[in-house]
Amino acid sequence: MKHLGLILAQDISADTDLHLQELKSLCATIDIEVPFVVTQKMRARKPGLLGQGKLAEIKAAMDERVTHIITLQTLSPNDRILLQEYFPNQIVMDKFEVVVTIFERRASSTLSNLQVKLLKLQMEYANLAGSYEGSSKIGGGGKNRGQGEQQLQIDRRHLMRRMNEVREKIEKEHRKNELMSQRRQKNSVFTVALVGYTNAGKSTLLNTLISLNKSSKEHKKVESKNQVFSSLDTATRRIDIPFHAPFLVVDTVGLIHECPAELVESFKTTMRSLDEADCVLAVIDASRHDMQAQLETILSYAPQLDEDKLVIVINKMDINPVESSHIKISAKDPQSVMNLVAYLDERQTKGYIVVKGTCDENEVAQLFQESSDCVITKLIKGNESMYCEAKIAPHRQDLMALLVSPASTQRS
The missing domain is CATH 3.40.50.300 (P-loop containing nucleotide triphosphate hydrolases)
Known part of the structure; x- marks a missing residue:
């Protein structure tokens, strides 16, 4: 199902248009079509990204079919609260959340699923303070504020513990990958x-x-x-x-x-x-x-x-x-x-020795088995033997013995 999106962006660089095209492409990947883009040139960042006056204008003129508000710049918790107040019927996302959503849909391996899990926990942690600030505005100050701050610290510790657990699992997967890489390197x-x-x-x-x-x-x-x-x-x-x-x-x-x-x-x-x-x-x-x-x-x-x-x-x-x-x-x-x-x-073969000579089928088979150290570049089959041109690694000059009376040798 296709959704309709509106992008908000601060126009702060010469490449803003390219970055907006990239964000549109990211949105399309999660089925959000973006026909509407609002940019504003500004020297300093304002609350809600573009400032409340601009947000009020956008809200008044916005197409009622819009389901998502997406921002090019990363939102702070306070930005998010303000945008959600102006657009209560729309889902508010920044570029980071769009990418995480794509990652979540694409993840297939243990490692990529763990990385997505960590990203979502980090998003939740970043937005914690803002959520409590929003609730404290509704509930007032004094005792309620103190209870809210206490719960905030509890939730932060809980999320930090979960993030550390996921990081440990990710590191374990990295170590597995390193072992596989080391095996490949041993094969030269x-x-x-x-x-x-x-x-x-x-x-x-x-x-x-x-x-x-x-x-x-x-x-x-x-x-x-x-x-x-x-x-x-x-x-x-x-x-x-x-x-x-x-x-x-x-x-x-x-x-x-x-x-x-x-x-x-x-x-x-x-x-x-x-x-x-x-x-x-x-x-x-x-x-x-x-x-x-x-x-x-x-x-x-x-x-x-x-x-x-x-x-x-x-x-x-x-x-x-x-x-x-x-x-x-x-x-x-x-x-x-x-x-x-x-x-x-x-x-890859820079410094290899170029050898030309003749050999039989068994010797050719042996040379092919040493493919990392010997590269056959030309092979012509004759009546009784084969003419062969090859590049041989300097430390494997023993392979030259497989070629009978090499016609010539030179460095590549």
């Missing part, structure tokens, strides 16, 4: 992490890579939809494309602009994936007109990210073919994605 497989705005095309890119695999049927594709936060969990897939070095790809949760601190905490698993990766692909959506802002947002989530790992990939070139010195792709186009694969191949 080159790891690539995808990071970017929600709906930038990361999952589409991963699915195209999966389709290029030697046996794509064995590799489950990830959910990819034209919507924000289609997945809340990191997904890892092995990519093994013929005549290219194999690698792991970690698809991370999509990011949004100006994420509240509580939400940033819920992206901790994504940030850990970036730290552990050998290469981080920052996927930038060319169909939006804020490419630099997208990159700045990515970097704000991971300020400690090693710049040597970071590779900028401009996606959706089929929609908006921009000029850029960075890698340009259309994630839906396998041929376009192969240009990215070639780049990753060169990056």
